[in-house]
Amino acid sequence: MKTLLDYFLGYVIITIRGKGIERFINLAVQRGIRMWDISWMKDGSVRAKVQLSGIKALRHVARKSHCRFRIGQRQGLPFWVKFFQKRKMLAAGAIFFVLSLYELSSFAFSVQVTSPEPLKIVNEQMIKRLAEEKGIKPGRPKWLMDFKAAEKYLIKEVPQLTWVNISAQGTRLCINVVEKVMPEPDEKNNKSGNIIALKDGIITEILVMKGEPLVTSGDTVSQGQVLISGIITIQEEFPLEEEPLGKVEKVKADGIVRARVWYRGYGECPLVESGKTNTGKKAQSIKLQWGKRGVVIWGSAAPEFEYYISDTNRRKLTLWRNITLPVEIITTTCWEQEVYKTVRSQEDAWQKAVNAALLAARRQVPAQAKIISRQLKPVEEGVPGLKRAYVILETEEDIGKFISIE
Known part of the structure; x- marks a missing residue:
């Protein structure tokens, strides 16, 4: 930390000659002049580093100790500032x-x-095209890209992907994906198992292709109940025996089981609604901050909107590779909002509910x-100024799901 502070304050490397060098150093220390990296040379002189602010005081020390010193190298920020003040075009070019x-x-x-593994199902060009739809493309500023939204979009649009991560490595964007591991066809077909109920319902039709049915039409079943068993008994008859023997065999149950299923949905709508909504206008600002100080280099420090919501993105200033400066670039985006108030009639609020x-039910x-039928039930008025509705949808669907036998 001292080295960095010395660089900002500036220092010089001096060479001290004379008979009283030890007295020179002692007097300098007594007067609070910071000297470091003191080394003796072969010719009897001493080389040391001194802060720029202590050079003037060293002249009095040199006279008292009957020594003389000569300034060699000059290091630090003040000398660079002085250097560029004389060469303004060079400073402008460097900036x-x-x-x-x-x-x-x-x-x-x-x-x-x-x-991690070679892609077998998904095409790289398709991933790049879908990512481009969410703004992940070359020639665009990285701070304008929403990596999280693009990751969710890729997972949604490509069901074959089980994991997506987008990261920036310098000027290159890396889209890391992992495909779902699909079972081999032979392995999947050879598994024995049962057909179970995926959800509660009342059986309307059952068609068994393989296995033993455990329910009939009209039965009420619950989620997880076995509908078609993959464990069947094959009767073997022998002439000399009174009763046939049963041989148990495991097979892959197959069939169609249709049932009546009910879905429920709830909705409400206030007669008077107020709040804030986005107008579509936005304002953006970029601020350069170091420590507790900062300066706005683009845009306005405070938006002109009366009501707004804001989003702040912070990023460290990096010169090259892992060299990070103690400076942050803060990008703030503000979206304007306006206050609204909507008054609805009884019929309009009921219809919206x-x-x-x-x-909610159809989802x-x-x-x-x-969908076979729809049942609408009004909810008793428990909250004043609020219309509430309750809907029950009756459907007919295949509720069978294959599950292997462990």
Whole structure:
């Protein structure tokens, strides 16, 4: 820490000659002049480093100790400032170079798809195309990219992926993916097991292709109950025996089991609703901060919006590889909001509550299920100024699910 402080304050390397060098050093220490890296040379002189602020006081020390010193090298920030003050064009060029280097390092120039194992199902070009739809593409600033949103989008759009991670390595974007491990066809087909109920319901139809049925049409079943057993008994008859012997065999149960299933949904809507909503306008600012100090280099420190929500992104300033400066770039995005108040009639609020309840119920219904009937029940007015609805959807669907026998 002292070395960094000495660099900012500036220091010089001096060579001391004379008969009273020891007295020179003692007097300097007594006056609080910091000297370090003191070394004796072969010719009897002494070389040492001294803070820039102590040079003037050393002149009096040299006269009292009958020594003389000569300034050799000059090191530190003050000397660089003085150097560039005389060469303003060179200073402007250096600042422009550093800013250009930083600006270029904030852009992504390539996108790479990697995986621990070679991809067998998913195409790399498809992953890059889907990532580009969420803004993950070359030639775009990295601080404008939402890696988490892109990861969720890839998982949603590509069911064959089980894990996605997007990271920035310098100017390169790496999309790390892991494919789902699919069982081999032979291995899957050779497993014996049962057909169980995926959910509660009342059986309407059962078609057994292989296995032994344990339920019939009209039975009420619960989730996890065995519908078609994969354990069957083969009767073997012998003429000399009174009763046939049963041989137990495990097979892969197969069949279709259709049942009536009910789904419930709840919805509500207030007669008077107020709150805040986004207008679509936004303001952005970029702030350069070191320690407790900072300066806004782009945009406004405070948005002109009366109501707004904000999102802040902090990033350390990196010159090259792992060299990080104690400076942060803070990007703040503010979205304008406006206050609204909506007054609804009794009929309008009731219809919106019904639609919300229907939407909540239909989200639970599988795509292959057939909706048979819909039952609408108003909820008793327990909260003033609020309409509530309760919907029950009756469907007919295949509730059978194969599960292997351990």
